[in-house]
Amino acid sequence: MADRLKLHVPGKPEYVGTIRLAAASVASFAGFDIEAIEDIKVAISEACTNIVCHSHDETDFAYDVILDLEDIKLTITVKDTGVGFGVDNYVEPIPGEVRGSGLGIFIIKALMDEVDIRSEIGTGTNISMTKYLQKRTA
Numbered sequence: 001m002a003d004r005l006k007l008h009v010p011g012k013p014e015y016v017g018t019i020r021l022a023a024a025s026v027a028s029f030a031g032f033d034i035e036a037i038e039d040i041k042v043a044i045s046e047a048c049t050n051i052v053c054h055s056h057d058e059t060d061f062a063y064d065v066i067l068d069l070e071d072i073k074l075t076i077t078v079k080d081t082g083v084g085f086g087v088d089n090y091v092e093p094i095p096g097e098v099r100g101s102g103l104g105i106f107i108i109k110a111l112m113d114e115v116d117i118r119s120e121i122g123t124g125t126n127i128s129m130t131k132y133l134q135k136r137t138a
Contacts, residue, residue: 003069009048011061011080016048019065026067027074032133039111040074040131046104047078047127055082055125073113073132081124 005026009015020041027037044065051063063080109115112129119125 005067005069007065007067008062009065011052011056011059011063013049013052016045016052019048020045022065023067023074023076026069027131030069030074030133032074032131036131036134040076043108043111043129043131044076044078046107047076047129050104050127051078051080051082051125054085055080057083071133073130075128075130077126077128079124079126084119084121084123084125 005022007019007022009019023044024037024041027040032040048063048065055061055063061080061082063078063082066077066079068075068077105115105117108127108129113132114128114130116128117125
């Protein structure tokens, strides 16, 4: 059975750091190395920042972050009930041609082992990101 930590987060940028710390703490407890923990922190920051900056028309909202820790993996789900976007229309950016924002999903996919993004216009977005624990052999 997995351990689960579920957070209901105010949609404000100042809480993204808190989510990063929570994810880093869970990953450290699970035995992830520092490089994997940093990847997790960046990926979760990108997912949360996308929600805070792009998912809602109003300013008073919240979203959920769920961390599921199993023996060999940490799965992080970030979901909101915002405006959503057309996932099927997503085109990976060409590095060097993007200025400013626009690399969030690309970065998440590069840092995590598995990424599943589901979104529906008017309903919200659900990003599930998994990082596998690499067992150390001595």
